[in-house]
Amino acid sequence: MVLSLDRLLVFGVLMLLAASGFSPNAAAEPALRIVTEELPPYNMTQNGRMTGMSTEVVQAVLKEINVQAPIQSMPWARAYELALNDSNVLIYSIARTPERESLFQWVGAIAPTHWYLYSLADRPVKLNSLDEARAYQIATVNQDVGEQYLISKGFRVGEQLQSSTKYEHNYRKLKVDHVEMWISNELNAQYLVRQNGEDPAKVLVRSLPISDLSSDEALSMAFSRRTPVETVEKFRAGLEAIRRNGVYDAILRKWL
Template sequence: MHDQARRKLMLGLAGAAGLAAYAAQAQQPGLLIVTEEAAPYNFTENGRLTGMCTELVQEVLSLLQQTAEFSVLPWARAYEMARQGENVLIYSIARTAQRESLFKWAGVLTQVEYSLYALASRGLRLGSLSEAMRWQTATVNADVGEQYLEAHGFAKGKQLQSSAKNQFNFEKLKMGRVDLWITTDLIAQQLASQAGDDGTRLLAKALPLPELQVDYYMAFGPATADPQVERFRKALETLKKNGRYAAIRRKWLGAAGPG
């Protein structure tokens, strides 16, 4: 075979391989990222998705030079989409023993601590979790707070009133439709502030739940390939090493403790 003919053959093969690789990549399902309204971690403001954890996920995407579609959904729907789907990333999701095998965990975004809140004017203080069974508690459907209470004998329709998002729970608490609300400290204060209320005056911790101190993660369902999960984990670790993680955390939390 003459050199010129050989070069043409090699170029043709290279071009065919390139087209095949492009086609294979194009056929891969796009990345979908799902989350919920949970300020200050992830929430919509003036039609734009923002929040501390949102910024961290966006920084990871930028580092990976990857595009994705974001979708803000009721938590239970986002949870099931991520658990059952392929190439679906969910954040901010608490890592618990109950959820351990249901997801592939791609890195810690922040740490949170839950409490049972009541209106300060009620003067309601609980000595133990069992005392809370006398009262109606607002929860978010399928979130870690609701799952925690269910694991301790609480039931929807009895002691628990489940909603699609925390904003509804805050409103129910203010209106006196529930006695307690399980949520994180920052979510409670943020929703009160957004409603024009002083959360430090309006709300009081009826029962802190230090045993429900959990890490919020990025996570994929089991159908997502391990290399994809590892790419996201390593990118988040890079943000923690290069200072971007700390800078974003300071922007949103200042010198606050657990997120």
């Protein structure tokens, strides 16, 4: 049988693709996407590039496993939604909680985090329990772990909780007395206060520690459920490698 010129061309292209290891399924798989938020000093944009303690850990893992992928910063609720529903999405710095455990494929811990309900030193709030916080207005960030935690304890957005899209908005709310307390990660709270030219030790009061959210290994990298297991395992191996070779500890010492 004599093949037409068009068929010969198609046949030749298919042979070249097969030789290069191309498969239709591979072509359909979306490229790796890494998403995060502005949560200094963990992840933040400076001079047009992503940096921060957690970002440097992620970048070290990428280098270790020889993978290149852009990091996108966006509001946390959007990043969280992408990681919940899309394939091939890596999200960081995400707190690993029992409620989130089955929602993602967890790579591993990348940074410590310690959470508090804060008030201002000139308007201090003293709490003996979380239940006492129900009498106050509390600044939160939409869909972040602090807000999710308080909601799980019966607090309501629009009643006790005043939700924002950015962490710096909450410190401003506290300063101008729109809220009486602020639930925040300690390093982030200290960073934002210093950025405002103030001393955290003089300005902030730890009204109540949130021990359920606090750990030296609470912030993690995680993949969406619709990500190939092979990809997840590759990143786990990379994270373990930088822990063994000292790169991970060096990054934390730089930032802590």
